[in-house]
Amino acid sequence: MNTKREPSGEEKLIERFFKPLAQHPGALALSDDAAFLTPPAGYDLVLTTDMTVAGVHFFADDPPETIGRKALRVNLSDLAAKGAEPIGALLAISFSGEIDEGWVANFSRGLGEDCVAFACPLLGGDTTKTPGPLSISITAIGKVPSGKMVKRAGAKPGDLVVVSGTIGDAALALELKKRVLSGGLGDLNKPQTAELMRRYRIPEPRVSLAPLLREYANAAMDVSDGLVGDLNKLARVSGVSARIETAKVPLSNPAHDAIAGEGVLLEIALTGGDDYEVLCAVPESRFASFAEAAGKAGVPVTAIGSFADGEGVAVLDASGKELAFQKASYSHF
Amino acid sequence: MNTKREPSGEEKLIERFFKPLAQHPGALALSDDAAFLTPPAGYDLVLTTDMTVAGVHFFADDPPETIGRKALRVNLSDLAAKGAEPIGALLAISFSGEIDEGWVANFSRGLGEDCVAFACPLLGGDTTKTPGPLSISITAIGKVPSGKMVKRAGAKPGDLVVVSGTIGDAALALELKKRVLSGGLGDLNKPQTAELMRRYRIPEPRVSLAPLLREYANAAMDVSDGLVGDLNKLARVSGVSARIETAKVPLSNPAHDAIAGEGVLLEIALTGGDDYEVLCAVPESRFASFAEAAGKAGVPVTAIGSFADGEGVAVLDASGKELAFQKASYSHF
DSSP: OOBOOOOOHHHHHIIIIIGGGOOSGGGGGGOSSSEEEOOOTTEEEEEEEEEEEBTTTBOTTSOHHHHHHHHHHHHHHHHHHTTOEEEEEEEEEEEESSOOHHHHHHHHHHHHHHHHHTTOOEEEEEEEEESSSOEEEEEEEEEEETTOOOOSTTOOTTOEEEEESOSSHHHHHHHHHHTTTTTOSTTOOHHHHHHHHHHHHSOOOOGGGHHHHHHHOSEEEEESSOHHHHHHHHHHHHTOEEEEEGGGSOOOHHHHHHHHHOTTHHHHHHHSOOOOEEEEEEOGGGHHHHHHHHHHTTOOEEEEEEEESSSOEEEEOTTSOBOOOSOSSOOOO | OOBOOOOOHHHHHIIIIIGGGOOSGGGGGGOSSSEEEOOOTTEEEEEEEEEEEBTTTBOTTSOHHHHHHHHHHHHHHHHHHTTOEEEEEEEEEEEESSOOHHHHHHHHHHHHHHHHHTTOOEEEEEEEEESSSOEEEEEEEEEEETTOOOOSTTOOTTOEEEEESOSSHHHHHHHHHHTTTTTOSTTOOHHHHHHHHHHHHSOOOOGGGHHHHHHHOSEEEEESSOHHHHHHHHHHHHTOEEEEEGGGSOOOHHHHHHHHHOTTHHHHHHHSOOOOEEEEEEOHHHHHHHHHHHHHTTOOEEEEEEEESSSOEEEEOTTSOBOOOSOSSOOOO
16 A cells, blocks of 8 residues: 655665765764764864866776775875874765766775775765766865864974975876877886876875874975975965975985976976875974884875975075976966 | 965965855864864764755756855755754865856855854865866754754654645746746746745755754654655654655645646655755654744644554545655656
């Protein structure tokens, strides 16, 4: 007599591919309108959101598992730079055209592996369709001991300008993609170009640096829009100037070789973005301890310059000459 | 000597139009990578996210101030149905094509007025561009006394099926839009059609019901995908059946007149969605007190049926005959 409605395609999709990622008890297995979270006592929550769009932040034909990973990782990178450990994430996704279940399976597998690897379960979400390109919006929630979020504002004159990992790989990968018809970047071999592309597709959020940033950094942010432009933002909001030396900027082996072969690629590496490395201000007297602790945590950090009174950012080449850039960082507008 | 980089177009847009909405201290005036939130002691946080896309959830030519309001309100509706009061929201927005500053000004004005009206300041966000339609993803954060979130699962046999406000207005407005070339809905006059369109564009999140739902409801959700389908979801996850009578479903004056003129519109009203009313399960013995308290809070509530053992949802017409629907609710897939 009663009609029992079958779950819709949307509900089945969520049940099959996203519910397994929702291991947090507050996610209620994605069967509710919202998630609940009992905040850990003595902690502040840290909240960040990033929208990634096919053709803008990733290529529509990137492997779906890397698209899922990148969408989460760019948010985890923000949390890490704030000194925060992940608690969970919400996913809103607009699918483009017909649902390809194989695609969704690989997307959710990549995302799910990272949810586990970074202890960041899915708390909730929303699935919809769009006549436009695939769009993914993730909101990540992290925690820091109360009052301890590491802010962008806080760099002091005399602090060192410090970055994690290597700079420019993802921007060079993008340049490589652009040049694919005209022959790639100089003499890079196949493993080198693959390494750059991996860095573009699967950024490495520096989660293990989070507690060290709380201990050592006066200010921090993640480098997403280009080192020079992001350093400008950090310096401006801190009310200081900064000066860095290109010779000190840490480069991967492929980035080093690409730039050695073609000097103008340096500008792309320093301003292109998508690095998802940590940029921070560390008192000079504490840098050695910070670097040692970071090394033990598996993340090399490098001092590339220093902050001072004043305003603006100067980038000095090996001869001490100041470089001028056409565009200091990526901006959507 | 130092080059001081000017803020980018993106930064200027945020500074001018979105920073005024970021009144929460943890938002850091949108000058950081993330927001922080000191959770109120004794409360759980409630988290929800919804993506709205032009051409799917609203019309690209809707007034921009209503687009901003609706994007926030659909999330506040989720919070209200969970018994939660808003704390703040994060906004990720992908603009389509060239930025129209007049459009953004009106969008942010509408959104900002609602941030104030609902005490839900902007905590953070992300702006980007898309080659597709305008897409807006909002994550809202609310609070409930610890352990008190009202869930979908929890309806008990004997509970009444209760809805707030009126059902079907937004779905009828959509039908009206579809029929615009063929002459509209029956004999509705201009104020009546305007009222339906207003309900589609500016839903009314039932925030004032939140504390009453915690006190009176065994289960609740908001009606976003159609009354019949959403009731099915609530019944299924609660492990009960439900039966409602169409004659009891509260209708606005324009919806009443439209359906009186054309009976088949009833199905659209009951299954079309976009109501953003509360659907809840209330013990029969407590309904009178709930209705009185809700009325005092400014939101009429109506009992339209009851839950029982079993499964499935039956919708009975005025003669007691069970209605069959082609599609019980809106699904994107």
